[in-house]
Amino acid sequence: MKSWNGPTVWAFLDYILQIYAASMKPLELKCELAECESTLPPHRSMDGRCLASLPKAELHLHLEGAMRAETLTELCRKHGVKRPMDTRGQRFADFSPFASCYIAVCECLREKADLERLVLEVAEDASASGALWIEPALSIDLYADQFGGVEATLHLLFQAAEAAEEATQVAMGFIVAAERHLPVARAEALAKKVRDVVTSGAGIHGRPGILGFGLHSDEANHPPEPFAEAFHLACSDLVVPLPHAGEFAPTGGGAKSVRFCVDHLKAVRIAHGVLAAEDQELVEHLAKLQVCLDVCPTSNELLGVMPVTESALTKLLAAGVPCTINSDDPLLFGSSLLGEFRRCRDELKMSDEQLAACADLIQVIEEKENIGVRQVLGPIEGRRTKLVIGAVQSLELTVSLRFIGKPQKNEKIAELHILL
Numbered sequence: 001m002k003s004w005n006g007p008t009v010w011a012f013l014d015y016i017l018q019i020y021a022a023s024m025k026p027l028e029l030k031c032e033l034a035e036c037e038s039t040l041p042p043h044r045s046m047d048g049r050c051l052a053s054l055p056k057a058e059l060h061l062h063l064e065g066a067m068r069a070e071t072l073t074e075l076c077r078k079h080g081v082k083r084p085m086d087t088r089g090q091r092f093a094d095f096s097p098f099a100s101c102y103i104a105v106c107e108c109l110r111e112k113a114d115l116e117r118l119v120l121e122v123a124e125d126a127s128a129s130g131a132l133w134i135e136p137a138l139s140i141d142l143y144a145d146q147f148g149g150v151e152a153t154l155h156l157l158f159q160a161a162e163a164a165e166e167a168t169q170v171a172m173g174f175i176v177a178a179e180r181h182l183p184v185a186r187a188e189a190l191a192k193k194v195r196d197v198v199t200s201g202a203g204i205h206g207r208p209g210i211l212g213f214g215l216h217s218d219e220a221n222h223p224p225e226p227f228a229e230a231f232h233l234a235c236s237d238l239v240v241p242l243p244h245a246g247e248f249a250p251t252g253g254g255a256k257s258v259r260f261c262v263d264h265l266k267a268v269r270i271a272h273g274v275l276a277a278e279d280q281e282l283v284e285h286l287a288k289l290q291v292c293l294d295v296c297p298t299s300n301e302l303l304g305v306m307p308v309t310e311s312a313l314t315k316l317l318a319a320g321v322p323c324t325i326n327s328d329d330p331l332l333f334g335s336s337l338l339g340e341f342r343r344c345r346d347e348l349k350m351s352d353e354q355l356a357a358c359a360d361l362i363q364v365i366e367e368k369e370n371i372g373v374r375q376v377l378g379p380i381e382g383r384r385t386k387l388v389i390g391a392v393q394s395l396e397l398t399v400s401l402r403f404i405g406k407p408q409k410n411e412k413i414a415e416l417h418i419l420l
């Protein structure tokens, strides 16, 4: 407690004590958020809290795959592009409908206004799901030529992110990803451009705009090994390796792919990674290194990896592997961040404690201390705290408390429950 600072914190704690006093009587307060599906039960049970008001980070979200369906329709009309079929909620037999939708989105990103609209709407949708921090991944190689190259496109995206942050209070940093179905040389060229942009100091509101280097698309036919040099070129203290792995590998190859990314690319987070659960030794390895898996349950289900009800998420969490919950490609799957949390509660029977752990804001703050994310998120926190207090839901309140204060490495949620 002594590490907390600022009058706001003490006023907040004072408010909590008032709530605590009030809670001696049964409470029934409704969350202020319109999207909230729940009313706090009078007995203040630990489960069934409002998921919308849980402050979240979304770390596995593709910018292009997060375009709104109606925006894609409008942009296709505007630019004379054939509108691909709507795949939301459909199961994918293979990657081809997925790829054609992605190609159409990238063809529709032709003007600065298109990028600005996309970034703003993604931030708005994140806000509606209760996210404060997002890390959209960019398949920038597929449309950068429309804007004069990768560097010029990144600068436009940074400007769009600044405007979106001011409008929505959702802060973001981008992951630039290589496409593994394209030549390795192209990935290495992209990596050098990433390094140059990061070295130039360009970013979002004075902080780095690129936080990670990723690897997208067909894992089964394009394993990560040949891309090691690209990761070496792109990554630094500020840019971490964030490859997709353990999603679509050949039978038995998912764990191998994850292990390579962790041991050789030095990935601290893996996009998906659920197939790691097939190898108990690897699971223990991930837990020991605290490598975080950014899991997308609906995406896994619709791409035939595993149904939500059988997701490896709970097994991985139980084994001590940090995981986050994410929407991946809302345009393709019809998913949303809040929807994923709901599915994990309803179908995977995850507890509120597990869900809060997967919201991951604390980890984001710890990992990104060096780029000032705590300062960026600070003003936003005040707004969320108000919402959380409106919901009077102890777990969200606890997360928010930890968010205000300086998170301690071994701090446990249960210890802070005592405050309530």
Ligand SMILES: [Zn+2]
Pocket: 060, 061, 062, 244, 271, 328
């Ligand atoms: Zn993904």
